[in-house]
Structures are given as structure tokens and as C-alpha cells.
Amino acid sequence: MRDRDGGLTMAPGRVGDVRRRNLALVLGCIGPDTRATRADIAAATGLTKASVSSLVSELLETGLVEELGVTRAGERGRPGVGLALSSRPVALGAELNVDYLAVGAVDLHGNLHFHEVAEAPNRGRAPREVLGELSGLAARCASAAMDAGMTLLGGGLAVPGLVDPARGVVLAAPNLEWRDASLSPALGELAPEAPFGVALSNEADSAALAELWYGHGSAFGAYLYVSGEVGVGGGLVMGSKLFAGPGGHAGEVGHVVVEPGGRRCSCGGRGCLETVAGQEAILAAAGITDGGSTTAARMAALQAALEAGDAQAITAVERAGHYLGIAVVSAARVVDLSAVVLGGHFAALSGWIRPALLSSLDGFAPGVIAQEAVAFSELGTTAALRGAAGAALRRALAAPYALLA
Amino acid sequence: MRDRDGGLTMAPGRVGDVRRRNLALVLGCIGPDTRATRADIAAATGLTKASVSSLVSELLETGLVEELGVTRAGERGRPGVGLALSSRPVALGAELNVDYLAVGAVDLHGNLHFHEVAEAPNRGRAPREVLGELSGLAARCASAAMDAGMTLLGGGLAVPGLVDPARGVVLAAPNLEWRDASLSPALGELAPEAPFGVALSNEADSAALAELWYGHGSAFGAYLYVSGEVGVGGGLVMGSKLFAGPGGHAGEVGHVVVEPGGRRCSCGGRGCLETVAGQEAILAAAGITDGGSTTAARMAALQAALEAGDAQAITAVERAGHYLGIAVVSAARVVDLSAVVLGGHFAALSGWIRPALLSSLDGFAPGVIAQEAVAFSELGTTAALRGAAGAALRRALAAPYALLA
DNA sequence: CCCATATAGTTCAGGACACATACTAATTCT
DNA sequence: AGAATTAGTATGTGTCCTGAACTATATGGG
Structure with a gap:
């Protein structure tokens, strides 16, 4: 059933929604380098300091946020504790294109790690085969990230074609000669442990978003x-x-x-x-x-x-x-x-x-x-991959409560 | 400040938001003729019967919703009380065009009442003068509605030109030869008592919406x-x-x-x-x-x-x-x-x-x-007027709490 | 006619959470 | 050293959803 505004907002508003919303709201005030303090966040959001404190302590638990220690000497009053996005959580970005496969891990600061490109003539190749090869690349990337102390939140795979992200199906990718190829089991295997899973996306869409987050946009x-x-x-x-x-x-x-x-x-x-x-x-x-x-x-x-x-x-x-x-x-x-x-x-x-x-x-x-x-x-050929990873990171940032026990 | 998703959702979620949201949610389940009962709504929304009862009693207070009396005989169990949108609340719709002025009152069932069109050569005429004439029409329409026992929630005025709805300014209406004409004081006078005020809109936009709510759309x-x-x-x-x-x-x-x-x-x-x-x-x-x-x-x-x-x-x-x-x-x-x-x-x-x-x-x-x-x-020439009024009605339906003491 | 059954709607205790206020902590200015 | 200023924490209150028990009103079978 749809409400009068057409949104699929038929879910009832529960008391807990307020907290979920505010968790994301507070997290949204914390950038990679902003060093925002709890007091800054309270002022910016209109929440009370008490609420912000409580929300921040939960965010610290998720591992998305870190305390940077006391900040700002020189002004009067007790100095605040800077908060910033941690650089340990990463998302896996992958691109499957006509001539090559590429993977990489992107952190919350926008840095690309363990970027790897493998030439591969994928036109006309069976999806299973291509994804098997991609899986190997992804596993290397993921384990390199683990070894570096990072945690994998989720991932994204960009393909040159029309996709149904919800079902994980490539509806049509003329240049790959794929039609109605379901990648959804393979997507799960790309990052089995990641709490936010791996999403399928269109390559142009991902590149467009990469431009927004990491480029000119x-x-x-x-x-x-x-x-x-x-x-x-x-x-x-x-x-x-x-x-x-x-x-x-x-x-x-x-x-x-x-x-x-x-x-x-x-x-x-x-x-x-x-x-x-x-x-x-x-x-x-x-x-x-x-x-x-x-x-x-x-x-x-x-x-x-x-x-x-x-x-x-x-x-x-x-x-x-x-x-x-x-x-x-x-x-x-x-x-x-x-x-x-x-x-x-x-x-x-x-x-x-x-x-x-x-x-x-x-x-x-x-x-x-x-x-x-x-x-x-x-951004060159890293655009789609960065966008796919960025989307996964943002899914996590929009739903931090999913990382709590 | 904007959150990471770009929405202007920097307002903190407060406990009261839940109620506001649920009020609108429940109201969204009640159509002009649906005869939905409290139990139906509970099932549809996922809210408990207790919550729905409480929400409905507040909606009855706003006057937007009416009880239709006991419904559905023939089945087992206590019959429910049908709920429907009242037909007493109306919004004023007005159109100011090159050759004519038009007003009417639209109720929550979509019926147009007291529709009146007056030919008027508005091209090049001063905004003040045109709005004075429109004001007379609107007053007649509003008092006819009052006499019929209706209540005026709000209104909308559609004009053929670029508008800034927030400020109530016609930025440019080439066919009227208007530029940067502020209608906002005049808008207030069109329906002084209406809790949701009178909004300014573009004529094509309003007609587009009229098509959605009352036409083919x-x-x-x-x-x-x-x-x-x-x-x-x-x-x-x-x-x-x-x-x-x-x-x-x-x-x-x-x-x-x-x-x-x-x-x-x-x-x-x-x-x-x-x-x-x-x-x-x-x-x-x-x-x-x-x-x-x-x-x-x-x-x-x-x-x-x-x-x-x-x-x-x-x-x-x-x-x-x-x-x-x-x-x-x-x-x-x-x-x-x-x-x-x-x-x-x-x-x-x-x-x-x-x-x-x-x-x-x-x-x-x-x-x-x-x-x-x-x-x-x-819809012919009533399109813009219906759309403008419909938008006002929907503003009320989206914020029913504004009608409560 | 009476009672079992089914459905509608209300009442009430419990819990989650934001808020207001008062408090402690840490730093600078005088 | 103490006043002033700002950061962050602790505690009581109000709102509002939930769940369970309860009341109300219908049908159907014996």
C-alpha cells in the first residue's frame, strides 16, 4: 500500500526510528577531517549535548568513527575531543568491463587501496567464468585489506549494462553479450563477511557518483x-x-x-x-x-x-x-x-x-x-569502481545502527 | 548544513516526529470512500490497534476525517466503524491567466464547488489591480463555501510564468508582462483565515498535478x-x-x-x-x-x-x-x-x-x-485551478497535526 | 434463547528516547 | 590562585509506541 504522497512509507514510525535517524544525522556531521566535537555537532543538529554524547558513544562502537584526542588549544574553555571518520573501514569496488576487470578498496577518506586491473576479453564470455576470475582478484584485495587492519563493510560491482540492483541481475549488457544474467550468488561470494553485502550497479551511474564524491561533481x-x-x-x-x-x-x-x-x-x-x-x-x-x-x-x-x-x-x-x-x-x-x-x-x-x-x-x-x-x-578508469565502492560506504553511513549488536 | 545524502534533513528527529509521521500515515489510509476501519488501518500500517485508535481520535478532531457509522453487516464479530475523509474541508483554487480569472473550491473528494470564471484582459495590467479583482471573486467563493458549512483549509493561485513559491514572487510572466512581482501580501488576503495559507504556483505545474489527482495521470x-x-x-x-x-x-x-x-x-x-x-x-x-x-x-x-x-x-x-x-x-x-x-x-x-x-x-x-x-x-480550463487547490489540500493532509490545538 | 466464537475497539503498564537542568572536567584570562 | 568559559556527563520528566488484558457487538449452533 502506498501513502498519498506515493512514497512507500507505509512502515509505521516507531520510537526507535528517531534514534536511527539521529544516529545517521550525527554521523553525517562527522567528516574525514572535520575534527567535529560533540559540542559542535549539538550546535549543528539542534540536538542536546546529552543526546549527542549518547549517540556518539554508539557510533564509536560501530567502528566508523574515531576519537582524535583533545583538539584546539589556544581558546578559552575545556577543549573538545575531535571526532572523525575512521580510515579502517573500507568497501570493495569492482568493475567488470569489456576489456578488463578491476578491483580496489576505498576507505571513508576516499583513498583507493590495493587497486588492481587485469586485462580480460570478457565479450561473449560466460558470466560464471568472468565472475570466477573477478572473485580471485576480489579475494586478494580483501585479504590485503584485512592484513592492513581494515574491515570490510560492503562492496559494489559496476557493469556496462542495464541492471536490476534489487535482484542482482544484469538485464542486458550488449557489449558483453549478456542478457538476464543473475549475478546474485556470485555477488555474495565477493565479500562474504561484509555486513552490507555487494550491490550491482550500472557503470555509468557509478561513474557519475564517483564524480560527485571524488571528482568534479x-x-x-x-x-x-x-x-x-x-x-x-x-x-x-x-x-x-x-x-x-x-x-x-x-x-x-x-x-x-x-x-x-x-x-x-x-x-x-x-x-x-x-x-x-x-x-x-x-x-x-x-x-x-x-x-x-x-x-x-x-x-x-x-x-x-x-x-x-x-x-x-x-x-x-x-x-x-x-x-x-x-x-x-x-x-x-x-x-x-x-x-x-x-x-x-x-x-x-x-x-x-x-x-x-x-x-x-x-x-x-x-x-x-x-x-x-x-x-x-x-578519474579515468577508476571512476566506476570508486563509485561502486562509494555507494557501499554510503549505505553503511546511512544505516550505522546495522553495525551495532 | 546538509547531511551526507544531501537532504536538508538537518533537523533532529524528536520523539514527537513519530506521532506526526504516524498521523499522516493513518490519514493516508483513509480515502474519500474507502470506509476503512481502525482495524483495517492497523493491519495496513503495522501499527497496533491501540495506536491507531489514539491517532484516529486526533484526526477526528482536525475535522479532516469523519466516522460513517457502523459498517459491514453479515460477517461475524463486532462490526467496525467506517472512516472517510470529510467533505466539509475545502481549498480555494484560483487561476490568473492572460484572458481570464477563475476561482473555485475543491473538497477532499475532488469535487469542484462554486466555480466562477471572469473574463479579464490581464496582459500588461498592474498586478495590484488584477489581484484586487481576483480577491473579490475569491471572497465570494469563500463565503459561499462558509454558508454551505464548509471550512477553508488553504488555497493556491496558479499563474502563467516562473514563480518562487517560497517568497510568493512572480519572477517572470512574459504573457502578462510581469517581472519580479511580489504577490505575497495579496496571497494572504485571498484566504486570511485559512490555516495553510495560499501558495503561488506555475500554471503548467498545477495543471500537471491536476491531471494526476483528477485526470488521466x-x-x-x-x-x-x-x-x-x-x-x-x-x-x-x-x-x-x-x-x-x-x-x-x-x-x-x-x-x-x-x-x-x-x-x-x-x-x-x-x-x-x-x-x-x-x-x-x-x-x-x-x-x-x-x-x-x-x-x-x-x-x-x-x-x-x-x-x-x-x-x-x-x-x-x-x-x-x-x-x-x-x-x-x-x-x-x-x-x-x-x-x-x-x-x-x-x-x-x-x-x-x-x-x-x-x-x-x-x-x-x-x-x-x-x-x-x-x-x-x-480538464480544460479548470486544470490549473484544481491543481492549485489540490496542492493546498495535500499540504493539509501531509501535516494534519497543524490543525490540532 | 443462550453460549461459543470472532472481530472491533479501549485501557493500562512498560520501555525507549529526547529534553531540560544540574553537575563535573579542563582549559584560558586576569 | 581564582574567575570565566567551554566540553561533556548524569538524572528526572514527558511523549508515544507496544503488548496484553479487557469490553463491546456481531454471527452461528444447539
Whole structure:
């Protein structure tokens, strides 16, 4: 049953909810380095010092928070005890992509540890086999973390495709040639002991969140992330969270119509952004048909051509930037955004894409997206992995009571 | 200060919050006709019968809920007492538009009472003067409601322009030629006694919500509402609420780029939907330059031309439908929607627009928006007013404790 | 007609938790 | 050294949900 506002908030409010909420609230005031004291938190939240004390002592029990010892000499009065997020709890981040597998452990300070990448031709390979290999990497990473005295809270696995996070199923991953692949048993084995489990996510969504937490997004608060890969994906971040949309697939700018008279798209539509700004489309327009059999190798050849000043290559990339601008404007209009972060090959080609994109934005919607609000990702291939791990960390921070006896 | 999830939930959870939440929760189980009993509610919410009894008795005090007397004979056991939303509380809905003013009172069953429309040439008129006239209408409506034994909870005023609801300011209403007009003192006078005050809203947003609560939207749950007026506005409804976006102006499909090589738009951009599907654009393409000085009169002439089978008029409208489809597809892709409701002149021209729109949707994004998911508004000119009143009613239902001593 | 059974709703003790107030602790200013 | 100032803790009170016992009102079988 749904309440009148449509939220699934049919659960009754119990007395204990207040404490749970306040635990998360207090934890939210404690940053990696803020050295907030109990008194600061009381002032910030409006809770009494008594309540904060009691809440903090429970948070200390969870291991998420540490006391830093007496802080701030020089002012009058008894000095407070600084509180900060511990750097011992970590989450496992993993990415399963067409050409490689990657894992790493991210702590609450945002540091990436034990990062490891393994090349692997996963296209068309059986999910079981791929996950077996990933499992080995994850186990190494997890045991290295254990040896370093860290504790594993949870994990996240990002894949290039449509997922159902609740059931742990990859609905469709065309570039892997997977359909309806249930990863949920394998996810459990990636981090068996982790209290918050391992969640499945879309790679573009995870990268979008990584940008928010560890990259450029933090400066914006609300933005569209566009990830250029073989396809063109995207994620919408607003109010410091991913906006999934009613069906869970919001932010798919790859199939916004940017050229009504344009080519057919694999989605069945026509004139989609992907048909003019996807990797294959750019390569074709640039006339790069050789340079290696894989798309990645040919992208490298494109880069070389651009650096050599090849006119056809430059035109091809500028054209992509132009159409990218149209899609961004349309998205900005629909959801009222004013910033974009570009990742994947758009980031790699930023030098050539940026001017075309800016002039397109200015031509189609002057003033909507400022120059400073166009950012290019610097997280590279760690983005998805960091985002997946970050999401797991935030699940823990949102439910600290789950760590209490 | 914001917590880690970005919500402005920095307010501490207090013990009393539980009750407030549960009051709204229980109220959410009581519909206009559901005849839910206390026992039903206990079962549905998970609250104990004791708690529900206590909560219900407070809700009865607010006057929002009524006991219908003993219900359900024929089954074993003591019969329960049916509960339903009272039809005495109402909210005032008002619309201030270019050509007319309208008011009405909407009750919790969704019935519109004392609806009154007054033609008024408001373009370029001073806000004070217009609101004075509106005030007279509102007073008549309110006193009629009082005489009928109703109580006024709150109200809403919808205007065709960008608003800041929090401050009660019309930021820009080009068709009224208003800029930065503060209506907040006048809003207070529209319903001085109403405990929930009078809120200012955008007309398209209100119409979008009216569709959700009193029209086609209830069948969809999530949809894009596109309102064709002089300009083309819109509202995004998801999760049974209006999605405002980070800046508060989401759903503005009027300026989605649908024709990259197209005409300049008043917004400074190029190829916007409004330049091909706004009233002026359609009229110009249809070759209708006479038929009266006002746009409304010329739209009537267009209608006549269409009915007479005028080829140029038909082509013009079909062209608008074609481009409307492109904008809808782009919006659907960005926020993952699968339904549209069309209002304003799009609804008036539905017979001619519908086929063109459907074929456009099918061409650009087959399968994304099904035929059954394209609806045309039937609320006509009461839409904005009903939406504004409905929002006021829902504010009351969300905060029933505000009505208690 | 009376009693078993079933369901609706109320009363009351118990527990969780935030709050207010008063207290102790630790530091700086004079 | 003592006053002033700020941090953090201890204790009693009020709110409100829970659970169990209780009352109220219906049906159905003997």
C-alpha cells in the first residue's frame, strides 16, 4: 500500500526510528577531517549535548568513527575531543568491463587501496567464468585489506549494462553479450563477511557518483554525467544523489534525438546521440578503419590522428561535440540542470571536443550551462569502481545502527 | 548544513516526529470512500490497534476525517466503524491567466464547488489591480463555501510564468508582462483565515498535478505533462509528485531542441519546440493571420480551418505533432518516462495532432511510449485551478497535526 | 434463547528516547 | 590562585509506541 504522497512509507514510525535517524544525522556531521566535537555537532543538529554524547558513544562502537584526542588549544574553555571518520573501514569496488576487470578498496577518506586491473576479453564470455576470475582478484584485495587492519563493510560491482540492483541481475549488457544474467550468488561470494553485502550497479551511474564524491561533481551538486564508451551512457545526479527515474534508467542521453533526419540507431530510433557521438560513429566519420581490431586500439589511433592535425579526424570529433551539446541542452531543459561532467572518450578527447561543445551549448541555449559548468572527468578508469565502492560506504553511513549488536 | 545524502534533513528527529509521521500515515489510509476501519488501518500500517485508535481520535478532531457509522453487516464479530475523509474541508483554487480569472473550491473528494470564471484582459495590467479583482471573486467563493458549512483549509493561485513559491514572487510572466512581482501580501488576503495559507504556483505545474489527482495521470503514476499555450510549458510528475528539479523549473520541454537547423527562439536558442509547436508558430505555418486580434480567436479560426479540411492548416498541426514527438522522446530518455499527457491547445487539437505525434514517437523511439500512454487532458480550463487547490489540500493532509490545538 | 466464537475497539503498564537542568572536567584570562 | 568559559556527563520528566488484558457487538449452533 502506498501513502498519498506515493512514497512507500507505509512502515509505521516507531520510537526507535528517531534514534536511527539521529544516529545517521550525527554521523553525517562527522567528516574525514572535520575534527567535529560533540559540542559542535549539538550546535549543528539542534540536538542536546546529552543526546549527542549518547549517540556518539554508539557510533564509536560501530567502528566508523574515531576519537582524535583533545583538539584546539589556544581558546578559552575545556577543549573538545575531535571526532572523525575512521580510515579502517573500507568497501570493495569492482568493475567488470569489456576489456578488463578491476578491483580496489576505498576507505571513508576516499583513498583507493590495493587497486588492481587485469586485462580480460570478457565479450561473449560466460558470466560464471568472468565472475570466477573477478572473485580471485576480489579475494586478494580483501585479504590485503584485512592484513592492513581494515574491515570490510560492503562492496559494489559496476557493469556496462542495464541492471536490476534489487535482484542482482544484469538485464542486458550488449557489449558483453549478456542478457538476464543473475549475478546474485556470485555477488555474495565477493565479500562474504561484509555486513552490507555487494550491490550491482550500472557503470555509468557509478561513474557519475564517483564524480560527485571524488571528482568534479562536488563543485556542482546537480549535474548530468555523460559517459562516452562504445555506447553513450549517462547518469543524472541531483540533490547529491543519483536520480534513477521511475523506471530506473534516467540519464540515458545516448538516445536523445539530436538529428531528426539522421541515421537509424541500434535502439530502433533515428538520429540518436549515439549514432553521431558513440566511439564507432566518431571513428567512422574520422575515416579510421584500421589501427587495430579493438575499438580501444582504434580510439588510440584517432587520438594520434588528432595530434597530427588530421582534418577529417578533427571535423569528426567537433561534429560529435556539436551534437553532444544539443543532447545536453535538451536534458538540461527537461530536468533544469546547469552543469555537465563528461567522462569516457569525451574526457580523453576533451581538447578537441570542448570548443565545439561550448559553442553548441551557447548556440542552442545561451546562458543555461556556463563554461565553468562543463567539466571533464579526471578519474579515468577508476571512476566506476570508486563509485561502486562509494555507494557501499554510503549505505553503511546511512544505516550505522546495522553495525551495532 | 546538509547531511551526507544531501537532504536538508538537518533537523533532529524528536520523539514527537513519530506521532506526526504516524498521523499522516493513518490519514493516508483513509480515502474519500474507502470506509476503512481502525482495524483495517492497523493491519495496513503495522501499527497496533491501540495506536491507531489514539491517532484516529486526533484526526477526528482536525475535522479532516469523519466516522460513517457502523459498517459491514453479515460477517461475524463486532462490526467496525467506517472512516472517510470529510467533505466539509475545502481549498480555494484560483487561476490568473492572460484572458481570464477563475476561482473555485475543491473538497477532499475532488469535487469542484462554486466555480466562477471572469473574463479579464490581464496582459500588461498592474498586478495590484488584477489581484484586487481576483480577491473579490475569491471572497465570494469563500463565503459561499462558509454558508454551505464548509471550512477553508488553504488555497493556491496558479499563474502563467516562473514563480518562487517560497517568497510568493512572480519572477517572470512574459504573457502578462510581469517581472519580479511580489504577490505575497495579496496571497494572504485571498484566504486570511485559512490555516495553510495560499501558495503561488506555475500554471503548467498545477495543471500537471491536476491531471494526476483528477485526470488521466492517475493511470500512469509517472508522466510528462505538456501544456500548449502561447508558449509551451510542461511539468514532470513522478512518484506521484511534481518533480521540480534542482532549480525548480524542470519539465520545460518548450525549449528542448527539436530542429537543430531551425529558427531562433525568444529564449536566445535555436530550434526549440516552442518555435514550431507554440500557438503563434502553428498559426503562422497554417497561414492564419486574421480571425481576430487575440491569439485565442485565431486559434478558434485554426480549429475551423481544420474542420473544413484546409490542407495548409492540417500540415501545420501535423508538423507540430511531429516535433512534439521529438521533444517527448528526448524527455522520456532523459528521465525514463513512459507516458505523456497533453493539455492546452494540444488537447484542443488532439484529433489532428495525435496521429502525427504517435508516428513521430514510433519513428524516433519505438516502444518507449505506448499508444495507450499518450493521453489528452479533459480538464480544460479548470486544470490549473484544481491543481492549485489540490496542492493546498495535500499540504493539509501531509501535516494534519497543524490543525490540532 | 443462550453460549461459543470472532472481530472491533479501549485501557493500562512498560520501555525507549529526547529534553531540560544540574553537575563535573579542563582549559584560558586576569 | 581564582574567575570565566567551554566540553561533556548524569538524572528526572514527558511523549508515544507496544503488548496484553479487557469490553463491546456481531454471527452461528444447539
